[in-house]
Amino acid sequence: IEVPDETKDLFEELGVKSFLSSPIIFKEELIGRIGLHYVNEFKEFSKDDIDLITAISDQLATAIHQAKLYSQIEETKEREILLKTIISNTLLSSNLEEALRNIGEEVARLFNADRISFMFFDNTLQTFSEIKGEYRRKEDMPSAEGKVILEKNFEHYLIEELFIKKNSLIIDNNSRIPEGFIDLLKILYVKTAIAIPIFYRDKPIAVVLLNYAESTKQWNKEELDFLVPIAQQVSIGIYLFQLNEKLGKSVTTERTVRDIVLEARKLEDYKKIFDYLLDRLANIFGVDRVLNLHFTPDGNLSIRNEVIKNIDQAYSLGQDISNVKNIEQIFPDEPDKMVVINDINTDIKDPVLKEYFRSKRTISLLLYPIASRYLTKQQIIGIIMLCSSIPRKWTSDEMDSFKLMVDTTTLVYLEIKQKQDAEEERKTFLATLTHDLRSPLLAEQKSLEAVISKKFGTSLETFSEYLEDMHKTNDELLRLVNNLLLTYQYESGKTELELVSNNINDIIDNAVKSMKPLAEDNDSEIVTDIQPDSPLVMANGDEINRVITNLINNAIKHNTKGTNINVKVKKIDNEVQISVSDNGKGIPESERPYIFQRYPTTKRKIGSGLGLYLSKQIIDAHKGKIWFDTEKGKGTTFYFTLPVS
Structure with a gap:
């Protein structure tokens, strides 16, 4: 041949x-x-x-x-033995990490791999965890456990290849993967790797990574086919442990929440309550530091509480953290919004902000607001911040537990504060009522003493001045008692107003006439700006008269002598707007948020603190609105509206 x-x-x-x-x-x-x-x-x-x-x-x-x-x-x-070993390792292991290491050892022996590691998939967040449950054939080989946090583009690539296409993925120098991940493989001494998707009932739960550091690995069809039953057995083990772990965490979280509630009710002090919460959070989540950032009255964030574990670099209590450049970028801006930063090096773009956190040995953060969501107005009053000194992939379960604990503590604190405020209000009411009753009673007592000291038979003209003072005093007492009674009736819902067509000009004229003596005594002048053709309004005339006289009374009594008052009326759409203005000192900024509350201040020189609260009740009952504008040193204007008849 x-x-x-x-x-x-x-x-x-x-x-x-x-x-x-x-x-x-x-x-x-x-x-x-x-x-x-x-x-x-x-x-x-x-x-x-x-x-x-x-x-x-x-x-x-x-x-x-x-x-x-x-x-x-x-x-x-041998393969049947391996599959049985996977099952037995799963059942006999005390925790998931131990089970994965044992499984990894068997798989590594069969396929002669240098490292076997697992990454879990969070279906809620559609993201991978850091590497867990690692087995290394040689101890001097660098560990990847807890260190590998994937960039978003590579996560999307893996999800597409492994979970959507449902293929195993061989990773080597010829693979089309992001450059950053290739660099990471070099750091970890990986020449070849294969990623195997793990499903439980068609739901992706994890990825198994087989790494080869000393040589490249050529996979044949039989080996690739055998990875399928291995993945199935591993999926059952992972699911069982995750289910058990979830139940355990649920019990732990429930117990922790109960302990927080019981302990918080004992403490009853903001700092002590949140010191306790921060300590529990640090232990439960295994973080190095937990901060409570609290909003100051001027709107800045300061460090109110801090708990430190394992590190010695502390933030400064009381420090105004708002001064850190661009730090507001990472703060939650609405209730229930959580901010997750797995790694400042990839998740924060601002170099100044990165350097600030590095200086505090903070690499990963989880932030959640303390919010008064349980009150009528939702408002963020602070932020709880978990800090880790190493990169960390926060899971949805961790976020849910964190949220539950912060919300529960906030709820308990706000309930305690509400009770404290109610007690303070009660004390204020008693102190205010005592003061308001004592002053006119003393004046009346003096007048009676003067009358009694005169000889009988003296003409009434001699007592006219005293009698007039006693009459004014009784008017004041009657006004106070009427306000108390009306407040109770409005709060209890027992007041049923009879609303009829009324001439608002007549109501204002009557109110102004009744207040002129008080204005003259204080060298004040009341001016009205009323259109003759003002439309009729649906109102209870007596109650609206009470609102106007109360607003004028406040304008006179809470300002210096000589303050001028202006009452105006104008029609806006289907409403009539009434305003009472003064050129007085204005309302202090600290009192403005509480102006329509009962007894808004703990010390009042004049009045029972019910007038504006009662006025709001009356206007609300008329389906109108009441508000105010004020400027320090220039005066205050109160507005309210009534529907056109």
């Missing part, structure tokens, strides 16, 4: 003078060749020689097939 030149050259190099070759075929499939080489002499092969080597080839084909079959049986046994 014609021998190719390359074969001739090879045989000459080996000193082969003659050769006889026969194919080894089993069931029409070529599985090898057998060859006889003669180097000392040229050989003339006979038909018997050819028949003999052909027979030997046939026998070899049968033997090789039987050997392969035996090898496959042994491999099948």
